[in-house]
Amino acid sequence: MELAKSFEPQNIESRWYPFWESQGYFQPSMDLAREAFCIQLPPPNVTGTLHMGHAFNQTIMDGLTRYHRMRGDNTLWLPGTDHAGIATQIVVERKLDAQGVSRHDLGRSAFLEKVWEWKKESGDTITSQMRRMGSSVDWSREYFTMDDKMSTAVIEAFVRLYEEGLIYRGKRLSNWDAKLGTAISDLEVISEEENGHMWHIKYPVVGSDEFITVATTRPETMLGDVAVAIAPDDERFTHLLGKMVELPLTGRQIPVIADEYVDKEFGTGFVKITPAHDFNDYQVGKRHNTQLINVMSLQATILAKAQVFSFDGASLGSVELPAAYAGLTTAQARKAMLADLEAQGLLLDTKPHKLMVPRGDRTGTVIEPLLTDQWFMAMSKADENGQSITDKALEAVHSGEVQFVPGDWVNTYNAWLNNIQDWCISRQLWWGHQIPAWYDEDGQVYVARTEAEAVAKAGGKSVTRDNDVLDTWFSSALVPFSSHGWPNETPDLQAFLPSSVLVTGYDIIFFWVARMIMMTKHFTGKVPFKHVYIHGLVRDAEGNKMSKSEGNVLDPVDLIDGIALEPLLEKRTTGLRRPENAPKVAAKTAKEFPDGIPAYGVDALRFTFASLASLGRSINFDQKRCDGYRNFCNKIWNATRFVMMNVEGKDCGLEDGAELEYSFPDLWIIGRLQEAEAAITHALDTFRFDLAAQAIYEFVWNEYCDWYIELAKVSTQFGTDTQQRAARRTLIRVLETILRLAHPIMPFITEELWQTVAPLAGKKDSDSLMTAKWPVADLSKVNAEAxxxxxxxxxxxxxxxxxxxxxxxxxxxxxxxxxxxxxxxxxxxxxxxxxxxxxxxxxxxxxxxxxxxxxxxxxxxxxxxxxxxxxVDKAAETARVTKEIGKTTDAREKLVAKLEKPGYTDKAPAHLVEKDRAQLAELDDKLAKLHAQLDKLK
Missing domain, CATH: 3.30.2320 (hypothetical protein PF0899 fold)
Incomplete structure (x- = not known):
């Protein structure tokens, strides 16, 4: 194969990925005698597109996969996509809204048909982009979390957990998104600081002229107050304990209680307790066995009659609420109630106040803590061995079965599990795994694998299925074993559980990592993976979080293919959280990318990601690094062309018994190659892709290209036959090994070059570099004398x-x-x-x-x-040196003046003063040499 004169990444990428996939190279050998290496792709949302976090994450995973495949391991990178319940339902509902149709017009069955249609048409965007990144996943095993295999596992897991008493239905507080009409997880709630108010309201003390002052940012919830709390040691108010206060606007009386939750130094010292509408108040109410008074509907409007419950979920009837507020939204009720409080002389003060407002990440709606009937998973209930599902997850890490990299993330993991609450696993959506529970006419619940099984359990009575679906994270928690065919005992389950490593960001340790360990240990007795490699989150060059709404997002596909300035500006100024910032975003973008973004190709982008893959929490992505690594690709390409011109058609000493005389540069580069092989292998084994990239770059650019190739020119041009033969053999053999070492990070350029280089090096042991053998260092070849x-x-x-x-x-x-x-x-x-x-x-x-x-x-x-x-032209050289002395003297005088400025050395940072003094010493040394040179010219 003749190499093109220049490196054109698009041509190479479009050719090699289809070849790899068509040849089945991504599939494991299933040779159980070999070491197994398995890695599971954190399943991206089916609604998603490739973002920088995905591209970084997949660079690491593909690098590990390609490395272990070359090591000869039974290697599987298992891909899949998540059905993303809320995100997908929103996308399809928006499409229907544009047609003037709602999901309720269609009904559940017809709506789900529309979702599946959309999934078929548009749901594979991210998997096609993964192919662009060179991800060598086994597409033949690709799963979707709603496909039949995965659904079977979800139902089986739910039924077993219910039968073990670990799943129950109850009335509890949840994060309620009124726009979606569903409970959502903590992960789907974004709390941001907003400008609001703090209202001070008088609560009269019954039987006296005294009143207490309650400060609140949510006065509309006071309709559900059940108590007012003070700190137990607050001597100012202990005389009020046990007394009743009048709850304004309601005609109800509530007690004054004491609880450690109250900080007597904060606010007025009084805290209204509304357990049906605040998570902290819920815990206070539970400790004091108060009632739960729910004043809001599922649409977040005020009810005419508040529903009253006990903490075990039993209904205690209802309470009349003021008719004037019935049906009002929370914002409308707040305005009306404040007006009434002021009219009654009960509103003491209104102060501006910054507060954290929880909003749904998909809708922007203010999230209301709301008392609803939900399905929960018990996190702390002990089994017959005295262990809860949480205990099993803690023990898996404590014992070392699962190891975190870096290890300090164990503290985060343990802290969350040690303070865990029961998990709300139900969602009031239509898209998702419908909960396998049925109810008869009396409300009795029957959990079963099929409706027929539920009818049998109900003694033949007619049953109706629960409308709720499961939290997406429930099915995701089963992925380590459900994706391999569980509950069936399959060859994949035998070979690849536990997997070798999970590669993920630290933001989902709680939501996904911990729950996978829980579920896998509980159902299989094994851990889901041996290592958890936690990487940082990709941020922009200034360390800011990349956000489309802030206009600082980089699209990895744009970095691969390039994008002109105008379409880049359109991308960055569309969908801003504050549209008025569009000119500012556009100006900053035009300054940063005046000519748009050039096409870097996949290899340069992947090498950039690898070089940034340190163990820190943030990865500041600077596009300028891509420039450097695109040049690195060109360097490898041009070096290969040079080597080919010098070895092709010539004796490279590859035959057995060939007479060879190695020069000291030959022996040096051979030894350095062994050291590079060892360093790169160790770096990949310890997930230090930054060190692997550094070792590759330094060896290839600084040692092979900049030094050895130049030294080899001497041997190949002026050496004896045996010296020339040895130099050519070294040139081609080292280059071929370089391509193997760089392949996990830079798959396309290395494959293209290897196909030409390997035959000339006598090392073509495979039809593809993907399946070629990984180099094994032989440190005995390191030659100290050379x-x-x-x-x-x-x-x-x-x-x-x-x-x-x-x-x-x-x-x-x-x-x-x-x-x-x-x-x-x-x-x-x-x-x-x-x-x-x-x-x-x-x-x-x-x-x-x-x-x-x-x-x-x-x-x-x-x-x-x-x-x-x-x-030497003495006159010209004297003039040149004299001029240089003048420039150097001027620079020295300025620096001396700076250092002698009063107070500078005392007040300036020590490292800057030290830098200036070191520079002064360099200038003095330079002047001495220049004067000596001038003296010689006299």
Missing amino acids: NTKVETLKALAFAARNLRGEMGLSPAVKVPMFLEGTPEMAEFAPYLKPLAKLSEVNITATLPAGDAPVAVAASALGTTRMMLVVE
């Missing part, structure tokens, strides 16, 4: 180049050099000539007398001196 010689050669070359610079020699001018040393130094001469642009190198015991500048080179072999012999 290393010392190369370091000496580098020191000599640097000294000679510096000397040329001091003398102002043009790169085109070749001059002779005298090198002081022993005859053994002659070994360096052939290499120094091209490296330092020399016409000849003379080894001498003592440098000849003369006015030429002398350089000193310090190396592992000691120090030596060198002199370049060149005809």
